[in-house]
Amino acid sequence: MAGLYEHFVAFGVDNAGLERLMRLVQSFMMILTSYPAFLQYWTSTTPHLTTLATLSSTSSHLNLVRRWLRTFRFLDTLSTSVSLYMSQEKALDTWLSAHAATCLGIFGMLETITVLDLCRIEGLEVFGYKEAVGINLEAQRFWFVGLLLSACSTLVKLVRLSAYKPVPATGDGYGTSAEKDGKTVEERLREERKRRKDEKKAYSKKMKDEVTTLSVRFAADVMDLIIPATALGWVTENWGRASIIMFVTSVLTGTEVWWKVGKKLQKA
Numbered sequence: 001m002a003g004l005y006e007h008f009v010a011f012g013v014d015n016a017g018l019e020r021l022m023r024l025v026q027s028f029m030m031i032l033t034s035y036p037a038f039l040q041y042w043t044s045t046t047p048h049l050t051t052l053a054t055l056s057s058t059s060s061h062l063n064l065v066r067r068w069l070r071t072f073r074f075l076d077t078l079s080t081s082v083s084l085y086m087s088q089e090k091a092l093d094t095w096l097s098a099h100a101a102t103c104l105g106i107f108g109m110l111e112t113i114t115v116l117d118l119c120r121i122e123g124l125e126v127f128g129y130k131e132a133v134g135i136n137l138e139a140q141r142f143w144f145v146g147l148l149l150s151a152c153s154t155l156v157k158l159v160r161l162s163a164y165k166p167v168p169a170t171g172d173g174y175g176t177s178a179e180k181d182g183k184t185v186e187e188r189l190r191e192e193r194k195r196r197k198d199e200k201k202a203y204s205k206k207m208k209d210e211v212t213t214l215s216v217r218f219a220a221d222v223m224d225l226i227i228p229a230t231a232l233g234w235v236t237e238n239w240g241r242a243s244i245i246m247f248v249t250s251v252l253t254g255t256e257v258w259w260k261v262g263k264k265l266q267k268a
Contacts, residue, residue: 010261016259019069020254026062027246029055034240067115074108077101093160096153103146110139140228147228151221158214161207213256220252 032039033055037098039047081101084094116124117132223245229235230242234256 007258007262007265010265011258014257014261017068017254017257019066019255020250022062022066022069024247024250024254026059026066027243027250028061030239030243031058031247033059034243064118065116067111067118070108071112071115074105074112077108078105081105091156093156095177096149096156100146100149100153103142103149107139107142107146110135110142111259137231140231143229144225144232147221147225151218151225154214154218154221158211158218161211213259214253216256220249220256223252224249 010203012021013048033052036047036052039051078101080099084098084101087094114127117127117129118136120129121180126132226235226245230237230239
């Protein structure tokens, strides 16, 4: 079993893990910029405007770096949506996931095609900075709808899991001859009870892990809805609140990536 250090290194090397880590730092800097009182409490001095400007600039640069890390992720997201649309299973959550992946893929594509403009490198503009800002604002609509559909899909899966009951074993094999393997009936019954107990324990753990993962994903999607809603002006503009939500959801989604990395290490 990998230790904490190996786990953290694998998390940092993983593209999604690094992006989540940078999002966490970015949101923390946004909180300090929005609520200078926190910075004053920790440093015991009134934060200078230069300090706040540095934090805000660093936060913006981290956002750009994260976009570069996600440059081609929209292709994978759109590929997932196509696979879901063409799948044989046409359950409600499948359709919701397919439409969610489509919206999130378009959101990622709009972010990618405007990243050069946001870097403000002379001679490399595609749309121009002002136009790119407008495109990114429209992209927030796709992000909002994608998050909403993803949350609905996850909720359907959670309801299905909670309603699902495993079919009990038929009991085949009981009362059969014990001479086949040289064991007595009592020994065979004892082994059968142990096997079923182990299977039940493994199944319970699997169900618990699935419910936990889906619950974390649902909570993160619902909370993240505030961010595009704030950018679009659908809720009262409060970037301090949005940055706190961004920090919490970074922890939640980062935890999911942490679990995935841990499972890969266990299989290695």
